[in-house]
Amino acid sequence: MSDLVFPAPAPTRLSVVGSSAAFPVGRVFCIGRNYSWAVGEPKPREMPAWFMKPATAVVPAHGLLPWPPGTGDFCHEIEMVVAIGRGGRDIAPAQVEPHHVWGYAAGLDLTRRDLQQQAKRAGGPWEAAKAFDHSAPCTPIVPVATCGHPRHGAVWLAVNGIERQRADLSELLWPVPELVAMLSRSVALAPGDLIFTGTPAGVGPLAPGDVLSAGVADIGRIAMTVDRAPAPVLAVHPSASPHQETFP
Template identity: 80%
Template sequence: MTAMTDFVFPAPAPATVAVAGSTAVFPVGRVFCIGRNYRWSQDEAMPQEMPAWFMKPANAVVHAHGVLPYPPATGDFCHEIELVVAIGRGGRDIAPAQVEPHHIWGYAAGLDLTRRDLQQQAKRAGGPWEAAKAFDHSAPCTPLVPAAACGHPRQGAVWLTVNGIERQRADVSGLLWPVAELVAMLSRSVTLMPGDLIYTGTPAGVGPLQPGDVVQGGVAGVGQFSMTVGSTRHADSIPMTGDSL
């Protein structure tokens, strides 16, 4: 029987996220992204069912700092600022009251980046969203702040600017499904595991990014970032390094 260590090539380093104020790192297992979870119009009704969700690979999580590579195969590269939840203890069919005290390890600010033109094509064809959502470097994330240090945010600004002009602003209190309810609902669909990250949805104001744009954003009391969009000339030559936080 082949030993577990007899890999046919060296196993890639695990994806990780830095921990704020520490040399420790958080190992990333899976990345869940939640669809519409803020009102994008004043007359939007409260949903009765959990919003749609999709996944990104763990190595899509990168340090939200420096150059933000412009991805290949798109002409409509869009930003979506989000509160990120890190799961420290897994479970299935978790009760909402148990989520914060027992299952959330910490929080961060992140970007759910999208190739919007590919997403629209997938919607029209009734196809999957992977090409639009699960590309390289598509989930930048700030260092995680342990819940023991920041508590469990129930309010605070969620914001994003491009070249100093505000595009997105909301409040954590505006989540249609608050974090505890959201995590509980997700756990009814899939068994959550330590290391899972949940991007909890984005406010109105998503829009395109161009090479050279300076993108800044954050979640009050959790984290903020500044990144500069790279050139499209290098979009097809970015190495697959698995570079993570």
């Protein structure tokens, strides 16, 4: 007899490149401002702010992208994603890549920008702006054994064939070892955690029917079309079918 009052939700999983196994998603951490958005902008002295999305926000980064409810300003942000394979607290930066990073992916940190602006003005939390359904599309995870630890390569995004965002991984203000170490000083990381590492300049609004394409180095490519249809109900049972903006 089950000791649960109802069946537990199905876990969120991501495909793994070159494997039939899946990567089980735990928590999703998103790094704020981590690229220079203006020529000559100095590197900040403090690590960027971070926020979270639920694991259920993670979906495959292809096909239709549902328009989220409650917004008139739905914005894109392309990012490299770090997949954690071994957890820990107070991790030293030099230990991050050899011992804690399992792989990498390309992801979108989608934002209801109008709700984010409202939250800023009120000094309130960002969950409504960031943590909605389907807000973290992600490509399959590429294991470190396949791609190594990428330090160079284009991070780009185009809408309807017109490029909006472009940078290089070498331009991250705080690279992966320092970001992961920073997070581990605040919360104990665990296997399955995903870390979205920040987006370049050029974030902007999407419209119904827009065709979005994006990529990160040789790690992953995204191809999605914005749809006005409401997002499908998330599976909750193991047998269910599974404009320029300044912010921290």
